[in-house]
Amino acid sequence: MTQVTMTVNGKAVSGEAEGRTLLSQFLRDGLGLTGTHVGCDTSQCGACSVHVNGKLVKSCTMFAVEADGAEVSTVEGEADEDGTLSTIQQAFQEHHGLQCGFCTPGMVMATKSLLAENPKPTEADIRAYLSGNICRCTGYHNIVKAIMAASGQDVSAIAAE
Amino acid sequence: MYAFDVETPSSVAEAVAALKDEEATALGGGQTLIPTLKQRLAAPEKLVSLSGIAEMKGISTDGGVLTIGGATIHADVAAQGDYPALAALAGNIGDPAVRNRGTIGGSLANNDPSACYPAAVLGTGATIVTNTREIAADDYFQGMFTTALEEGEIITAVKFPIPEAASYQKFDQPASRFALVGVFVAKTADGVRVAVTGASEEGVFRWSEAETALNKEFRSDALMDLNINAMNMIGDLHGTKEYRAHLVKVMTRRAINAIG
Ligand SMILES: Cc1cc2nc3c(=O)[nH]c(=O)nc-3n(C[C@H](O)[C@H](O)[C@H](O)COP(=O)(O)OP(=O)(O)OC[C@H]3O[C@@H](n4cnc5c(N)ncnc54)[C@H](O)[C@@H]3O)c2cc1C
Ligand code: FES
Ligand code: FES
Numbered sequence: 001m002t003q004v005t006m007t008v009n010g011k012a013v014s015g016e017a018e019g020r021t022l023l024s025q026f027l028r029d030g031l032g033l034t035g036t037h038v039g040c041d042t043s044q045c046g047a048c049s050v051h052v053n054g055k056l057v058k059s060c061t062m063f064a065v066e067a068d069g070a071e072v073s074t075v076e077g078e079a080d081e082d083g084t085l086s087t088i089q090q091a092f093q094e095h096h097g098l099q100c101g102f103c104t105p106g107m108v109m110a111t112k113s114l115l116a117e118n119p120k121p122t123e124a125d126i127r128a129y130l131s132g133n134i135c136r137c138t139g140y141h142n143i144v145k146a147i148m149a150a151s152g153q154d155v156s157a158i159a160a161e
Numbered sequence: 162m163y164a165f166d167v168e169t170p171s172s173v174a175e176a177v178a179a180l181k182d183e184e185a186t187a188l189g190g191g192q193t194l195i196p197t198l199k200q201r202l203a204a205p206e207k208l209v210s211l212s213g214i215a216e217m218k219g220i221s222t223d224g225g226v227l228t229i230g231g232a233t234i235h236a237d238v239a240a241q242g243d244y245p246a247l248a249a250l251a252g253n254i255g256d257p258a259v260r261n262r263g264t265i266g267g268s269l270a271n272n273d274p275s276a277c278y279p280a281a282v283l284g285t286g287a288t289i290v291t292n293t294r295e296i297a298a299d300d301y302f303q304g305m306f307t308t309a310l311e312e313g314e315i316i317t318a319v320k321f322p323i324p325e326a327a328s329y330q331k332f333d334q335p336a337s338r339f340a341l342v343g344v345f346v347a348k349t350a351d352g353v354r355v356a357v358t359g360a361s362e363e364g365v366f367r368w369s370e371a372e373t374a375l376n377k378e379f380r381s382d383a384l385m386d387l388n389i390n391a392m393n394m395i396g397d398l399h400g401t402k403e404y405r406a407h408l409v410k411v412m413t414r415r416a417i418n419a420i421g
Contacts (some may be wrong), residue, residue, distance in 0.1 A: 019167040019208065020198070042196050046258065055236075055261040059193045062262065065167045066210060113257065130340065132256025 009077030017064040026064035035075040046133035049106035056113040073107035088150045097146030099137035179209045180313040189267025231266030231316040246327035264318035274305035275339035279365035284345030284356035291320040305364035324349045328419040330412040342408040348414035381414035
């Protein structure tokens with residue numbers, strides 16, 4: 001066991017981790033931050049996406065000890081303390097960008113890094129960027145709409161169904 | 162996963178020393194190795210993480226040669242502007258999260274028969290730099306998942322002589338995002354090179370008949386009478402041997418047309 005210290009959503013945290021402890025396990029089981037979901041556990045689905053030092057990563061495919069000293073952001077850091085949703089979360093809600101919600105934490109974190117890199121993405125940019133985030137429910141159209149809306153763009157051009 | 166320790170050295174010398182232990186394995190971005198460990202297909206007692214070694218990261222160009230540190234992530238290669246065909250290849254590996262962790266050294270050490278970097282390295286005639294020596298691309302790849310690397314040897318850098326023009330054309334396998342077939346064509350100082358990934362049971366290979374034809378005449382029609390033998394191609398549920406053999410020619414022509 002090693003003592004691992006990192007900043008998660010702006011707060012300093014530390015905990016014990018084995019070499020094989022995944023960052024996703026450290027967040028969920030160690031810190032109780034179960035907003036980060038584990039879908040495939042094989043780096044395919046993106047449900048576990050978080051930011052490490054500002055970069056989008058799949059937390060099921062990184063060890064907790066590799067994040068020692070890092071700044072980590074998870075979906076729990078998105079809304080304000082009083083529960084007010086972030087612009088991205090609000091847009092997902094308004095445009096029905098989720099059904100069961102399992103993929104949503106990963107989608108929100110991926111959207112956040114997309115918009116940081118590319119503030120006005122085209123529909124094609126959005127679809128390409130989300131290639132590592134799989135959704136079994138929505139068929140993606142409403143996710144694309146939500147991201148268009150979150151970036152302040154017109155959503156009417158995105159197919160309705 | 163079985164239990165193991167993770168060491169985080171900060172220099173190549175420390176990493177090499179840690180890898181002297183027979184039970185130790187290098188950890189690059191983990192995008193291939195971690196899923197392998199989860200499946201218990203490997204059971205090292207110790208992982209030696211290369212991601213904290215500053216001297217193995219970064220990209221520089223000097224005298225027409227682009228040098229990329231072995232622990233450089235795909236996203237950083239995608240962002241460089243000195244070798245655009247290589248940037249485009251790196252920017253199309255997997256997805257953004259994979260590109261933020263996966264490294265060029267890990268990809269080349271793994272030598273997956275459907276990976277993209279092997280095509281760029283063989284197609285450019287690049288040099289693999291390790292902690293002990295330099296290995297020419299033509300000597301490095303030795304069949305799928307097999308390379309010239311010795312036990313405990315690590316890729317510290319890759320040197321690409323920047324070609325006059327190049328293009329990588331990948332036919333995506335949409336589920337895995339790897340290449341169903343990918344072809345890298347480069348006009349180098351020593352002539353045209355054509356490297357094919359995703360297609361052969363032997364891993365990445367140079368299509369020498371196409372190179373000969375293109376050295377005479379650099380047009381996609383120069384390949385008209387050439388055909389790849391389907392016998393040694395990969396055949397699986399994503400595509401038959403014949404389909405892959407056909408795709409090799411199609412993707413080579415697309416690369417030639419993209420170069421113009
Ligand atoms: C969803 C997904 C999609 C992908 N799509 C593509 C794709 O389209 N094209 C493509 O080419 N690849 C693709 N990959 C593979 C990806 O590029 C991996 O990052 C890469 O193959 C392995 O690099 P790594 O740094 O993660 O290495 P690791 O997984 O850490 O290691 C792989 C192997 O290399 C060894 N190793 C690592 N670094 C070094 C080094 N510097 N020197 C010596 N040995 C080393 C390790 O011991 C291990 O045996 C994909 C992966 C995933 C998960
Ligand atoms: S749970 Fe990590 S990618 Fe699916
Ligand atoms: S909303 Fe159910 S998986 Fe995306």
